[in-house]
Amino acid sequence: MKRLLQVLVVLMNTGIVLAQVPEENRFQKVVLTENLNEPLELTVLPDERVLFIERHGVVKMYNPASKKTTLIATIPVSTKYTDGSEAEDGLLGMNIDPNFSKNHWVYLYYSPAGNVPENILTRFELKANILDLNTKKIILKIPVQRDNCCHTGGSIDWDAQANLYLSTGDNTSPRASDGYSPIDERPGKSPFDAQKSSANTADLRGKIIRIHPEADGSYSIPEGNLFPRDAAKTRPEIYTMGHRNPYRISVDPKTDFLYWGDVGPDAGRDSTGFGPAAEDEFGQARQAGNYGWPYFVGDNKAYWDYDFETKKSGDKFNPEKPVNNSPNNTGLTELPAAQKAFIWYPAAETKRFPLLGSGGRSAMAGPVFYVDQFKNAKRPFPTYYDKKLFIYEWMRDWIIAVTLSPKGDYVKMERFLPNLELEHPIDMAFGPNGDLYVLEYGQGWFMGNPESKLVRIEYNGGNRKPSVVANADKNAGALPFNVQFSSDGTTDFDKDSLQYQWKITGPNGVAPIILKTKNPAYTFRKAGVYQAMLTVTDTHGSKGSQTLTIKAGNEPPEVTLNLVSGNKTFFFPGKPIQYQVNVSDKEDGSLESKRIAASKVKITAAYQDAEDQPKTAAGHQEAPVTFTAGKTLIEKSDCKACHFQDKKSIGPSFKEVAAKYKSNAQAVDMLSDKIIKGGAGVWGETAMSAHPSIGLPEAGQMVKYILSLANEKKPATYLQPQGQTTVDIPEGGDANKGIYKFLASYTDNGSKGLPAQTTEKSLTLRSPTLMFGNADDASKQLMRFKMGETNLLIVMAANTSATFRQIDLTGISELSMIIAAPIERLNSAGGIVEVRTGSMDGPLLGKTTFVEPSDAVDVFSPAAKPVPFKVPIEPVTGFHDLYFVFKNDQAKGALFVPFSVTFLTK
Incomplete structure (x- = not known):
């Protein structure tokens, strides 16, 4: 209680008001238009019409009155590099003038078509529902290189003084630097040197520019930018420098604090001589400053001054006195001191900001919400979100609300609508009615995605209509x-x-x-x-x-599917399973009467990695080879942001990868390592992000699924209504994780003019190996721990248990348990495991010998292989709740980590 009071006092002193989180069911996501082609940025007009752009030069308008989306302009843009490959260039940014209601000006930032490598900031006039291209005024030109990728920036926003902010990327290829600092100073390598741009005080790339547009199409320089107007070797337009790819920015409409999300590099781990593992950044600038790239990342983690010619590392860069001595630098040598990021995070989960999660990274900064700016709005967001900053993640598909102190300091963060489903949000803005508009890019890079859309998130602070279930x-x-x-x-x-x-x-x-x-x-x-x-x-x-x-008018058929003999919980590789299927239908007859032909009953039995698709042939069935455990892991990851199964995105298609590596005996190990650590250079310019939170076994399953796509699929055949089949584990399959699934279905002939009815029954046999981390129940003193995609159970106290319910023990003669008691990682005391039925005090079937503490195996390593303990058990038939009871009367702390139990037959 004392600690709670102290926290409350601190919050009161910082001006933070405690309020209840709004109920998620008060928010509704409304889809306005979808199936877009690379939407990038949006702006909401005063009358609630929404303008948004697509990268290939299209400007569109959504009209809430007609609820229709129309094309209002097409801008000729460059979207290719000089070698013809796809670039990040194109129509990149858009916003309207603060005085739009009177002047109707729309600002666009894009890569004009033609042979001149430059990006331009332009202004057009919107006349009714058409963007008049004849009113074009070029405000600012930024020379770029189009020989190599990447990083364009392109976001536009305004402050309260009508100053325009424009973000630009470093226009630098990361390929030659293996995900670390791109500072290749060799002759002819300037596209690989971010010192020419981000760290160059005389270059507008890798910056956030601040200018004041004038009515005649020119601009002036506001006071307070990073360099004086007449300073040598500088550009006065620069407000912040040292950015990699500040893709989406936002200016606080009251404080004029600038926020941005900077998409970081790709290195998967810290490396002595090169630098830190990659991090993305959310930045905050209360005044002009240098934010460190390419010398620093995150909270000023420093890179080494690596010489690409000699392949030797010099000293670490100094954030207090960064120096740019690259031959590609045309600006000052001594740079302003580097500033730390506001929020920073790697591919793995971070203890400092755990809510950010793990996986791929693409940071985006959204608006700061002020409730008093929506006094007359139809449905403003609740006061709870007043003065909060909205940040979002393109790869991880979340929106987070950040609470700020009155000074703008970070206080805390929380997920905004945790159950909201997003398809790579790429821009957001509040509209006059108080709604939050969001552009969703879709899952694939450089393509039109069917799931891409413009949506509106509405808040209902009043009566809610009933939620109906019929x-x-x-x-x-x-x-x-x-x-x-x-x-x-x-x-x-x-x-x-x-x-x-x-x-x-x-x-x-x-x-x-x-x-x-x-x-x-x-x-x-x-x-x-x-x-x-x-x-x-x-x-x-x-x-x-x-x-x-x-x-x-038509009774559905009845289908029964039964096992004739043997164990009804587990399958055992190589051992036959007898089954029987019966079908009867009120109108059609039955199998038994032979009015229903056996050929009309479809019966399959197949080994699978998971419960959704067959993996390989079993019995008389031949089913497609699909490693669905790996497929499921891929679908839950960020892989689909860069890869599709059969078509190229930013990365190769999975079928291309399968074709390339299908004959490589080392492919599983090599590609698993690449998934975990990241890499670049095999398929093109874009590096693959590291995924350190994925365990080695899970990465292997993902690779096995991808490689399986190289195999030809075989047509399915069907089993007879009565017979036996044998479980054969295919090459690459894991009997410890799979299932064996029977499916039986019958479609009747219809009746009285009504369509046919189908009835399907399934029966699943589990792998004889069960993971203790997946136990149906466990004592409260036990701790569940997730390693990659594997659930582990840590026994933290004696006289506790884990339970598997309704296990058929028919034919089971022995159990094999994998258990380890690490000293260094867990300070284990060891102990025994008793196997009982019905309860912790139920009949004893068997028990292990004493599990001795040891550090021979690191149980928290994906490659851990502890020694199994064999436990003969008394013969029992039928289904029982099995209690595994963990005991050590002398222990006062943790006992051990039980990994798995395997049920064995004679």
């Missing part, structure tokens, strides 16, 4: 068809009293039926397809609805 105990059946409807699960977040109405409409000539009870029953006596719509109305008149489809 169900029926049966959706299809023969006449007379009795149905019990249910509205269970329907909720009203405001806890209003509710009125229920079911409206059932059917075939032509059948009058609608109205039922005004919560859970009515109804008997259908005429064949047909019916729609049953449940409408729920609250006390304020707000309504919510859901509709069910009911098919009356």
Whole structure:
């Protein structure tokens, strides 16, 4: 309590007001337009029309009145490097003038088509719903190089004094520096040297520029920029320098503090002689300054002065006195002291900012929200978000609200709408009505993505309409068809009293039926397809609805699938499994009567890595080879941001990778290492990000799935209704993680003009190896620990247990347990494991010998291989709850780490 009071006092002294987090169900994501082609930046007009740009030169407008999106201009842009490969160039940034209501000016930053390598800041006039290209005024030109990638920046924003801020990238290829500092000073290598741009006081690349546009298309220099107007070897337009790729910026409309997200380099680990592991940055500038790139990253972690000619490292760079002595530098040699990032983070999870997560990195800075700027708005965000900074992540698909002190210092951060699904957010802005508009780029680089979209996040601070759930105990059946409807699960977040109405409409000539009870029953006596719509109305008149489809007149078939003998929980490689399938249908007959032909019943049995797709042939079935454990891991990762299965994105397609490495015996180890550590140079300019949070076994599963795409798929065949099949683990499969799954289905012939009905039954046998970290239940004193994608269980106290429920012990004669008791990492005391049924005190089936403490194996390493403990058990049949009880009467702390248990037959 004392500590809590101290925290409250500190928060009060900093001016932070404690308020309740708004309920997530008060926010709604509304899709305005989708299936875009690389949308990059948006701006919301005073009348709530939304302008946004696409990289290939298209300017579009969404009109809320018509709810339609139209193309209002096409700008000729350059999107290729001189060798013809795809560049990051194009139409990059857009914003409107602060006085737009009177002058209708729109500012665009882009790479003009033609042979002159430059990016330009321009101004156009919007006339009605058309951008008049004849009004073009070029405000600023920035020479660039188009021979090699990368980094363009391009974001535009304004401060309260109508000063325009423009971000620019370092225009430097990271390829030659292996993800560390790109400072290649060799002749002809200037595209690989960021000292020519970011660290160059006389160059506008790798900067955030601040100018004051004038009415005639010129600009003046505001007071307070980094260098005086007449200083030699400097550009007065520079406000901040030392940036890599500040892709999205935002200016606080009240304090004029500048925020940006700087997309960082790609090195996967710290390296003596080169520098730190890569980090992305969220920056804050309260005044002009140098933010260190390419000499420093994050909180001024320094690189070494590496000589690419001699391949030797000099001293570390000094953030207090950075020096640019590159031959490609045209500016000052002695630079302003480097400033630290506001927030910084690597690929792995960081203890300082754990909420940022792990994975690929692309930092973006959004707006600071002020509730008093939306006094007359229809639906402003709640006061809870007042004065908070919104930051977001293109790769990790989150938005975070950062609480700032009155001085602008970092206080804390929290996820904004943790359940909000995003597809790579690339820009956001608040509109006059108080809504948050978000552009979603989509998953693939350099392409139009079907999932790309413009959305509006609306807040409802008042009454919420009911959330309706409609169900029926049966959706299809023969006449007379009795149905019990249910509205269970329907909720009203405001806890209003509710009125229920079911409206059932059917075939032509059948009058609608109205039922005004919560859970009515109804008997259908005429064949047909019916729609049953449940409408729920609250006390304020707000309504919510859901509709069910009911098919009356055709009874669905019944399918049974059973194992004739043997263990009904586990499969055992190489051992046969006997099964039997029966089918009956009210209209069609049955298998037993032979009115249903065996050939119409589809039966498959297959070994799988996961429960969604077959992996290889089993019994008489031949199924596609798909390593779905790896596929699932890939789908949960950020891989799809750079790779597609069968088409090239920023990286090669998975099928291209499979074709390249399918005959390489070392491919799994080599590519697994690359997933974890990152790398560059094999497929082009763009480096692959490191993924240190992915464990070696999980990376191997991902690689095995990718390599499996090189194999031809075989057509499926089917099993007979009765027989046996044998589990064969394919090459590359892992019997400890897979399942063996039976599927049986039958589609009837339809009846009374109604469509056919299909019934499917499945039966799954688990791997005989179970991970203790996935136990169905465990004592509270035990700690679950995640290593990569593997769940571990750490026994922190004696007389505790882990439970696996309803395990069939038929035929099981022995258990093999993998257990380790590390001294250094856990200070383990060791102990024994008892195996009991029913409870911790239930019948004893067997127990291990004493697990001795040791540091021979690091259990927290993905490559750990502790010694197994064999435990013979008493013969038992049937299903039981199995309790693994951990004991050591002398221990006062941790005992050990039980990895897995494998069930063995004679």
